[in-house]
Amino acid sequence: MMETQILSGKELAEEVLNRVKAKIDEMISEGYRQPGLAVLLVGEDPASKIYVSKKQDACDRVGIRSVSCRFPEDTDFETLKDAIEELNQREDVDGILVQLPLPEHLRDRTNELLYAIDPSKDVDGFHPYNVGLLSIGDERGISPCTPKGVMYMLDHYGIEVEGRNVVMVGASNIVGKPMALMLVNRMATVSICHIKTRCVRDFTKEADIVITATGVPHLVKREMVREGAVVIDVGISRVNGKVVGDVDFDGMMGHAAAVTPVPGGVGPMTVAMLMENTLECYVRRVLHG
């Protein structure tokens, strides 16, 4: 029976955070100011509050000053846009992110709000300028944290992507599409499946690497994946109070070559990459103006 490697993201994320902290300490000892990250949270969504507090904890851990910008549920679009424009101007703020999803009344204008962020402070990499740079493979752009974290894990665990068949299940702007672009930039052959794909299994069964980001618990089962494939689970859902991914994790044991756990897989990497992106924006700002 195949031995399945569990690809943990916890220790790896710790390593990244240690490196980010060391770099910030070094910059500060050389007389530079502290980096700053502004996190905008609108409303009281419980999951969003947890994500924001994890981001703030990571900031504290590495020495980034987190500028908390909390707004009540009924905040209007103009107020948020004004707040972003003010943060764009602030010298002590290197990164700006808007925690998604926004409340219902603002959801249609999410993109408009993301476009208001100065691309050089766009630590989530969602601004069309950064998306454009990614799509043409220009590494000067800022890459979205979750796919960047997945790529980091693949590289760390020595999983080659060049020339391999990769199936991306999920095609969101946040995960699926930028993940597919990063993989193509690294010369993988990529298929993208989504809710309208007629038979996801026809694709996943042929893949060397399956990456899934749908939010559908246990969508990817053992019989959908060929023996010896690598399975990366980005999904996070809650079933009976328990956090689960898109993958039937137990079903992959003895079948897949490697699989990421949920929690403790891609999740911690996302936060670590956010810290890395903030550091990158800060270094560019203080050293290159």
Ligand code: NAD
């Ligand atoms: P989304 O809802 O924007 O997109 C979901 C995608 O999955 C869509 O493209 C949809 O077409 C596709 N999909 C849905 N059901 C499907 C099905 N049955 N078969 C095939 N495709 C299907 O979600 P998102 O923002 O991309 O997030 C996806 C999941 O990843 C969520 O569970 C989210 O919580 C999680 N997530 C995790 C991290 C992390 O750090 N680990 C970061 C971002 C998102």
